[in-house]
Amino acid sequence: MEDLTNVYFSPLPDSPYVKPFRFNYTQNGMEKTWDLLEVHDSVAIIVFNVSRNVMVFVKQFRPAIYYNRIPPQDRQNSIDTKKYPAELGIALEMCAGIIDKQKPVEEIAKEEVLEECGYDIPLEKLQRITSYRSGVGVQGALQTLFYCEVTDNMKTEQGGGIDDEIIEVVEKTIPEVEAMVRSPGPISSPPSCLFALMWFLHFKADQFRT
Amino acid sequence: MEDLTNVYFSPLPDSPYVKPFRFNYTQNGMEKTWDLLEVHDSVAIIVFNVSRNVMVFVKQFRPAIYYNRIPPQDRQNSIDTKKYPAELGIALEMCAGIIDKQKPVEEIAKEEVLEECGYDIPLEKLQRITSYRSGVGVQGALQTLFYCEVTDNMKTEQGGGIDDEIIEVVEKTIPEVEAMVRSPGPISSPPSCLFALMWFLHFKADQFRT
Numbered sequence: 001m002e003d004l005t006n007v008y009f010s011p012l013p014d015s016p017y018v019k020p021f022r023f024n025y026t027q028n029g030m031e032k033t034w035d036l037l038e039v040h041d042s043v044a045i046i047v048f049n050v051s052r053n054v055m056v057f058v059k060q061f062r063p064a065i066y067y068n069r070i071p072p073q074d075r076q077n078s079i080d081t082k083k084y085p086a087e088l089g090i091a092l093e094m095c096a097g098i099i100d101k102q103k104p105v106e107e108i109a110k111e112e113v114l115e116e117c118g119y120d121i122p123l124e125k126l127q128r129i130t131s132y133r134s135g136v137g138v139q140g141a142l143q144t145l146f147y148c149e150v151t152d153n154m155k156t157e158q159g160g161g162i163d164d165e166i167i168e169v170v171e172k173t174i175p176e177v178e179a180m181v182r183s184p185g186p187i188s189s190p191p192s193c194l195f196a197l198m199w200f201l202h203f204k205a206d207q208f209r210t
Numbered sequence: 211m212e213d214l215t216n217v218y219f220s221p222l223p224d225s226p227y228v229k230p231f232r233f234n235y236t237q238n239g240m241e242k243t244w245d246l247l248e249v250h251d252s253v254a255i256i257v258f259n260v261s262r263n264v265m266v267f268v269k270q271f272r273p274a275i276y277y278n279r280i281p282p283q284d285r286q287n288s289i290d291t292k293k294y295p296a297e298l299g300i301a302l303e304m305c306a307g308i309i310d311k312q313k314p315v316e317e318i319a320k321e322e323v324l325e326e327c328g329y330d331i332p333l334e335k336l337q338r339i340t341s342y343r344s345g346v347g348v349q350g351a352l353q354t355l356f357y358c359e360v361t362d363n364m365k366t367e368q369g370g371g372i373d374d375e376i377i378e379v380v381e382k383t384i385p386e387v388e389a390m391v392r393s394p395g396p397i398s399s400p401p402s403c404l405f406a407l408m409w410f411l412h413f414k415a416d417q418f419r420t
Binding site: 002003004005006007008009010011012013015017018020021022023024025026027028029030031032034035036037038039041061062063064065066067068086091093128130131132133134135136137138139140141142143144164166181183184185186187188189190191192194195198199201202 | 216223225232236244245248275343349374376391394395399400402408411
């Protein structure tokens, strides 16, 4: 799927994406520190195509996953991409995006569904499910999860992301989604995707089973 | 619950917990960079007490959540803890821990259940559910999820964590767990906890409903 070459590491420069710092505090009289990362809040959208009863996923190369699949002794300063192909870092996810604009979250969700998946959805099709903390260790940004039913008629564009994003749109049937959450793993997806799939299977899927 | 004072920020020193760096790569001929964080793999355990049909959670102050609940203009160099009490940063989570020892993941899971929740469980009570990537953005470490049924007889210790951890053990009934996953949020929990709850509700809960 991807041609990956020339992988090497360098120190973190002043980064607009990743701002690490130390949080100092006194809890019940005890001085403590905790190392944190400031990241953007985000949205994620469960996109279900009711014309063909398929769940719409996005598939892309994720450096964070690729890096973690390489044995530590083979990722000291660089990685041998012949030995470790890009496929190791491919993730299957819900459509999602960071909130980096001053807009309602619904507008940002609508844009991501169009840019990544190619569906032009009316705002009122977005059902807000809930929001939660994307992590509790080093990052605690808020992610808001939506559910959206789409039809083939709403597919007005190719999808695949904007700028230099390389995103593949992938569809799975309900039995395939069930097989995914029952898989012993390792699953190349984040827990937010698995929560979204379980939510769909538990609360929505029955009406679409044939 | 917590007395929090003297919150201020400082630059990240050389940290054993958070190692940020820049990942450089060439994808399909295009030079790119991605900023990453190296973190430990981890385990999480769904602990269900079958003596009283309650789910066992851990509750603790999480700097990452507290920080994100403060408006940006009020978290420049420090935080006024009178204006923003510790309660804002309290998270409800599954029992969990990082893998920082050379031991089988089952052993680490067993230790966490004892240290955090106070239940001394035989290894064979641990049912491995699956594993997934704890994030896809800046961190892609592997988290392995277990399910474990416990009884009141196995509760040999107080729980609450070791060293300077301040952890409260909290129990919820199945209807309370259902109310939690149906909440409009913001939920002060990570998606891995919500996945665990949905997995339990979908695959396990029916046998415990009275």
